Amino acid sequence: MTGLDRAQLETIARFYLDAGVDTATLDAPVNRFQDAVREPSGRAPLPAAQPQSRQTGMLARAAMHSADPVSPDGPSSAERAAAARTLDELREAMAAHEGCALKKTATQLVFADGNPAARIMLVGEAPGRDEDIQGKPFVGKSGQLLDRMLAAIGLDRTSVYIANTVPWRPPGNRTPTPEETAECLPFIRRQIELAGPDVLVLVGGQAAKAMLGTATGILQLRGTWVGAEVAPGLRLPALPTLHPAYLLRQPAHKRLAWADLLSLKRRIDALPPRG
């Protein structure tokens, strides 16, 4: 019992919907096996160190596996990524991967948009609601701002390739957890390696932290070109910049993003012609 009447509950639900929270799940998976072994009295199950019945032990093992980011039955994300020789194979490998819990709540895999042969690759955070529905990255409000930002320096989706560090929508558009990001990292690394861009743009703090393996905040990282270790022996120039969703909330920081865009423009204008 919540003690709230219907009208109050509807107001709260509308507030959540407006904030982008439209999925009724928790951040962490719930262990239903554990609930199943609760004693009728409602007492919590015995701790693992206590002697267990055969059934309780089995359930505990099953629960352990269900919380495991890498399925014991299938290849790891790193193995699947390494085996992919083309972007199409990588997309198939990712669609077949069961090791990331986000796949279970997402509508579909959001692999990429734009031109895979482009010299510039943008790496974002994770799909939101609109991306989850359409199956393409950056198609919602922040994607529309991103398109306007790219257009300001003469770029569009024919001249850039776009993907995310995490290809499945986190419920309610929350930031992917470090575990989810780590699970998906081999995929985006391989995607960059297979696309072979000349420069990377790391869009937002989560993407910059994941690709650069740093805890430094985006306001400190942005605007400075760094080397991103994509694969053994492959280091690409990368520009961390502010996420358009952040710019929609903090329009005063658009001037910082504009400085980053100009830096990107200078860099691509200076690229030698492709041989």
Ligand code: URA
């Ligand atoms: N934000 C991202 O980081 N990626 C998307 O695809 C959409 C919104």
